[in-house]
Amino acid sequence: MKILVPVKRVIDYNVKIRVNAEGSAVDTNNVKMSMNPFDEIAVEEAVRMKEAGLAEEIIIVSIGDKGAQETIRTAFAMGGDRGFHIMTEHNAEPLTVAKILKDIVVKEGIELVILGKQAIDDDSNQTGQMLAAILDWPQGTFASKLEVNGKKIKVVREIDGGLETLEMSMPAVVTTDLRLNEPRYASLPNIMKAKRKEITELNIDELNIDTKNRLEILKVSEPAIREGGRKVEDVDELINMLKNEAGVI
């Protein structure tokens, strides 16, 4: 089985983000970038499947500017085998990303795609479901447990009220939730090996896909700042404040 794992380069989750001076975007200049944490979980899951003898090859793909290659190398260091870098200077929307991924899935004969459930920059949570839709494949979203049995895959999904279990016939799309696994740290020898693995670079315009954005960002702004920081001395004062000042109990 061949597994495809798409990875996105985003502002590191520990960075406090800033809106740029023009109010048109979040500032990414001179900011630490990393692999989207949910995608790390996706890479880890694929690598574990390969280690368990369930997969032969793990293909990594990233869409973005030059920096995306660094994110692909990170995935290689965790155990990815080879990669595609789809070069673009623009932010590709989830529907466009799904179309690009479909193209790779078909050309490479992919049987399982594992993606992060959302990227922590635009928080859209769409790409996996869209890819499953246009491939007419089953979708197992927000997975916290996966079990492959021959051509079937059992997915335990995190839903609002608890957990849900589905059994899907492969080929299929799975999106990862936080508790699926804990991604490994790459070892130094593996980081060195990752430098020699092959990345095929394609320009987004070569793909014959409609890549025009449908959503125009008119403005990006900071949310209203919450005025907090007031302290109370003890439980009695807290109860008094909640009753008499805030009136919430």
Add this chain to the structure above:
Amino acid sequence: MAVLVIAESNGKAIDRGTLSAITAAKKIDNVIDLILFDESQEVLDFAKKINGLKKIICCKGALDGTLAENISPVIVNLSKNYSHILSSAGTFGKNIMPRISALCDSQQISDISEIISNDTFVRPIYAGNALATIKSSDDKKFITVRATAFQAADCEGGQAEKEEGPKIEQYEKTEFCGRELSQSDRPELTAAKIVVSGGRGMGSGENFSILDALADKLGAAVGASRAAVDAGYVPNDYQVGQTGKVVAPELYIAIGISGAIQHLAGMKDSKVIVAINKDEEAPIFQIADFGLVGDLFKIIPELTEKLD
């Protein structure tokens, strides 16, 4: 053109998030239809009471688990009658809406918190640390709605007509095996007026019982930070945050929670925030209206006892 709202229900009632989506729909158009994937009479009776709906489209057939694979084709078919298709942005809406949107070759707009016009919306990005105003050029708009940003629609005075909907066919390649839902007599987390949440400072799952006692006294729901869920103290559906549930109750009491950005994203729109933590430097205090520094194992029982 009208607006179609996709209802989430549980055999008894319509989900609170769906009621918010209906309120959002009213800001777009005054003709709103609701589609139900639930054959229970109780749910239909509930839906009929909702104010402002024209039709309630009732589907039958392969409804187990309301699988995205099963219900998407039906909504794609119906979508020709509508300019906007809305659902709430809970796990139900997040799972189904992108599948429908992609089948209609439309770029979905996720988790909107404000409607500027029929094609322009505001949505939080970067865990709510920025707000993007976006304009959609797609003919048909597929939208998920942040429940806490819109009031629940009135459940009185509804005059909707019931309409038989299309039959739902089973998608051959996905089988629904079952659900394990958390059983609780407390209010649902996203609908509760008061939420009591615990973090890693709780120290163990057993210790959450002191939060339960406080929650029972206040009629509150119990939530948790990701740290507490990851440590195995409580199940995943307790999680409040960027990747868990977004809540905005009248009162949010954060106990033993340090206040990571990811957690704040899920609760910072609460009306009043109380933080109780032994570390006076914890970032949660910066956004709390009332902070109390001290040992939660002493404070919580005392607070529970002194509330009447």
